Amino acid sequence: LAKIQVLVDGKRVSVMSGSTILDAVKKAGSEVPTLCHNPILEPSGHCRICLVEDLTSNKLLTACNTRAEEGMVINTQTERVHSARKKILRMLLLNHPEACVVCEKNNSCTLKELASNYGISLVSTGKVGNLHPIVDANPFIHRDLTKCIGCQMCVRVCREVQGACAIGFSGFGTSARPATLGDMASSDCELCGLCVSICPVGALIEKPSKHHGTPERKSKVVCPYCGVGCQMFVMVKSGRIIGVEAGVPGSVNARSLCVKGRYGFGFVSHPERLKKPLIKEDGEFREATWEEAIDRVVSGLRQAKRLGPQAIGVLSSAKATNEENYLIQKFARVVLGTNNIDHCARLCHAPSVTGLAQSFGSGAMTNSYDDIKRARVILITGTNTSENHPVIAQMIKTAVLSGKTKLIVVDPRDIKLARFAEIFLQPRPGTDVAWLNGFARVIITEGLMDEKFIRERTESFDEFSRSVMPYTPEVVQKICGIPPQELKRAARLYAKSGASAIFYAMGITQHTSGTDNVKAIANLAMLTGNIGRPGTGVNPLRGQNNVQGACDMGALPVSLPGYKRVDEKEARVKFEKAWGATIPEEPGLTVVEMMKAAESGKIRAMYIVGENPVVTDPDSEHVKSALKKLDFLVVQDIFLTETAELADVVLPGAAAFEKTGTYTNTERRVQLSMKAVDPPGEAKSDMDIISELAGALNGDMKYESPSEVMEEISLLVPSYGGISYSRLEKSGIQWPCPNTGHPGTKILHEKEFTRGKGKFHAVEFADPAELPDKRYPFVLTTGRILFHYHSGSMSRRSVLAKHISGGWVEINPQDARRIGIKDGSKVKVVSRRGKVSTKARISSRSPRGVVFMSFHFAEEAVNALVNPALDKESKIPEFKVCAVRIEPEVQIE
């Protein structure tokens, strides 16, 4: 692009052609006030406060949206300019209440600041009526449009950045105002709060932060909820978190957060936080000292260990930091001498780890968030991204809205992203292998595959190619219910784009065919050469904020840190040498196997850190009875969870913002989270507790700080070799990062796959373990909702619970009519394993014959219903398909 010369306040500056006057003004070091401008938005020129004078045309021009032209002579501070800006400000103030003293925005209000800078106090000409009722439709956002200045930042940011398009600029003339359909809660509003964060005045205020005053300091942290790994600042006053702010420089989420990240911080200071260790005596908990508790744990574990180390099971936590996970697995292997260490990755992405490792050699997301905007086609399947990974959904939506990216959605439910899709396919639940093979067949028979890529970078193509031939579009239609023409159209779109990326989540993995599903996805990417390049890839979206890190750190029964197999001698020797201890050779039990072993008496004691299997594991009644059978159970958590209630000893841990540590997000980015506040009472970080326990059990696991643990990790785990706290303080690093000079890796498998050549796998469709029948005619599929998280232990103890306090079963209107239930009626959902009472929510999002429930609510424990049948390879239970019936509950008047 050519450069142009502009004179600003007498200073000559050179800017790229196409730059705005504001760009030139900034380059010249001059200042122009703005109200409606923000670099993340398209320039709009709504407020007109950024007026400058161009002497070449003798015109007043708005700096933010007028392109600079060669030879312009711009003055930013003349009398004419000031007088015009003052008049604009007077107009705005004429329409704005003088309530600054009691306005929550007060000292951070841009309008007030500008009025003060330009010497405007009261507007003498009287007020223009602008009274609007205050809208208090939800517990997150306080909306007072009487204060709105019509800058439309909220409208634009909702459309341009969030992609939600929930706010429109409604009406015309003086009364034009931003508005949502109905109130905010019933509109498309995702309550992400981005509009609030960008509002320059007090029209939109965050309710949870209201009346808490100005923060004293802020700490950079990683969001404690999903695996996106949003970075944010927590605002602290008097040792208490009073709010959250996005906009950490260099963060993956930029200014975006979801409703949980922005408003769900209340759990940290919740009165139910565990503040002292608890010991159960005669079936009742009593508070205890740390010494008592540690003694009790030591004796409980020692007693079990006498039966052999395999009698103890340890569950680590995808919520704990990398350092803590590393220490927990080290504690299990070195101090307790067992490989019975697992965590909830088993219940979400074990098939990704297993399947992708076999196809590519590495079980992680191959590409980066940055690649979303580079993809020409995005295929999402088995991920209700808007609810589960809202900030990634936002990236996908904005890519689609840019007009450069097309979206294919394949999901049994009519998820929100389907509205943005070029093609939306609705297969029957549990039929993924069939349509994925069907895609591959269309691509092969129409010659759309990347032959060069297949020849040079892959193996076993012929066998795979033969295996998909029976999956004609007609056969696929029979199995999945997808019309043949639509299947072909989608396959062609994916194959021909030049850069297609696949994103998936637990809708793919939580099946008895989970690993096959993942392999079929990998096949598709290799078939079309959509791997190892920008805008392509196979991208599993991980569930918890450190589930990737917990796997990386070896909190798995078969893997040591860095995915070295525990049954491989060379790997074991390396760690034994570093740790100065012997590591058991036999792989340990998975979480579901541990529960079965507990039930059968093979496991006698368990140490559960930060997990709540009673709510999150399948067939929860069985889990409860298994845990009750243990000789000794110690649970380390921040609340007395449903699992902790069964424990003999409960140890109070520190929550996310109460400790320093690193988390690895779903795009393999290791990020540092700084301690913001002290833990309540006598609660301690997991790292401190484990060190103390190890010491009491004659182990040596003393570390000065989490950074010292990271130093040890970087020595032992090659992909973390170049990662250190000093580097992470600047920004996150994506592994593999083998040495300190390495910038990190944005795209995996660029030149060759981790395993050398990519391997095609012939996979065959098989029915889910349990299909609907006459007695149980519906397929129950489970998942998360936007406003809650996992077992609800955090989200249900925050303001989020005020918004959604209970669960429901979502049922198609035709099915509801057929069985005679209305929206909101009480129903029983019954499976072969149990029954749950809940409310019906009638929605066409679920297709006929399919019902959906979330698993956040212990009192409506959906996991009591689901089928614990396991995928043979990865041992993940089939959370996504089981047969149920819906019974209307008789209402007692």
Place this chain on the structure above:
Amino acid sequence: LSRSGEISMDSNLIEKLMQENEKKGYIDDSSVERISRALQIPPSRVFAIASEFPSLLISRRKPLLLEICHGPACALSGASSLLEALRSSKNNYETRPLIGSPYWHNPIMAELRGARERVSVQGLSHKDVSVEEIRLKGSSKSFAIPYSVKKRARIVNPLGRRYATSVHSGAVDFKKFLSTDGSGKVLKALKGSRIQNRATGRALARDIQEIPPVGDRTVICDVGGGELENSTGCVIAALAPAELICGIFLVSMALDAKEVIIVVPFEDKELEQYLSSVLLDFEKYIPSSIEAKVLSLPSHIPCEREIGLASVINGMTLSEAAAKAGRDGMNTLWRNPTLLCDPEAFIKVSRILSEGEDQYRAILGGTAVFSVGGKIKKPCIVEVPLSCTFDEILKMVGGPLMDSKLKAVQIVGLPSILLPASEFKRSLKNLLSRHPNWYGQILFIDHGTCMVRWSSYLAWLASLSCCGACTPGRLGPSYITNILEGISKGEGSLEDLEELTSTIELIEETSLCPQGRLARVISNTISRFGKEFKEHIEEGKCEAGVCHF
């Protein structure tokens, strides 16, 4: 839907909204959700666009809605006092001021579930409106708008059926022309003509030349009919539909356009059907590469017309379109290179071809069509030679109303001019020599009209004629109204006059869309009738006897 907010033109959001409004009487949340689902458009966009147009009602209302036109002509005829009187009397209907009627004139509109009646405001008392039923004085099944025939004035009939017979011969002429000439002559004639395109305010020849020679091109004929300042378009279209359609296609062929859209006001079902039937007559002669349709849009679009039409047709909100025009230029508003033009210019194109350019210049080049209203006996739409003076026009329309003594003529449109009675001897030609793009409405104002109040009314009108996208457009008129109200109460100062002038200049110079022209009328009023303003301020005197201090 794109990041900038554009949606597919095929989605016809506005048409769906208007159909829903027509069917149900208003648009509520369930209508919004239904349309949103059907068109795959976010609900926020559906209701934002619905709420931009006064003709679409976004809340439930009583079955009977009485709308009193508050356009300039009706305002001079006492529309606001009628509305006030109706509101203070007990009744079973809702009332609201109507901005933008589908016809030029001054109708009171009553609507009962889609059945509409219109009657002139002039001379109508609130007692003439029945409380129980819709029985309005002077109403009938046919239009009750009084047009009259006067010497030398070519008077326009709404939907004048006598012209319908010309459609067929027009189509045949069109075919003859196509077979003998092709588009070469059209282009040559157009390039040499001085036809003004009122829709853009530029010469049609220039607009045509500036259309980028890339991609599929679109020609839009804005029949309009709802603009406050000029509603002659729909009458012209009804008067000479064959000539209009012929002109549209000649220009389309000159441009090698692939698409023709004829925009008509939604309320005017008859005109829509009429033009559609004429299009059908022409169908066999039109090159198959051109796709033509008649599109109904709201009659009043509160924004600069070109931005407004682009937004409605492309599915953007007005403020998005205004922001885009301000940022990237007007020519980026359309998805395809697009020529937007008014009916009169198209008709002139076909006349050039049928009568020859020289002939056209000699015979017809010197006429203009516009509406005349205010304190006169017979408001109407006239086509007169440019040599006509305002005095002569006044005679044509029956002279002043009752014993009114006229003091000014207000021209609302492009440009907006206020001439005192001393200048009534000026001819249109004299005026047009300085304002070649002139079009608009001529309103005669009498001595009983207070110019401070009149300015205040114009400021109110300006506030309703903007999309609300920018601060000066949204709040400037209210800012002016506040000052003017102070003056009319005797609370003003001479500094207020300076403040008014400088504010109007700021609105004109800095509003996001070129919407400042209504504000400009006020500065004209102050400069021409400054004496009246000063009398209010310094002597507490209102010459018209309207303001009470």
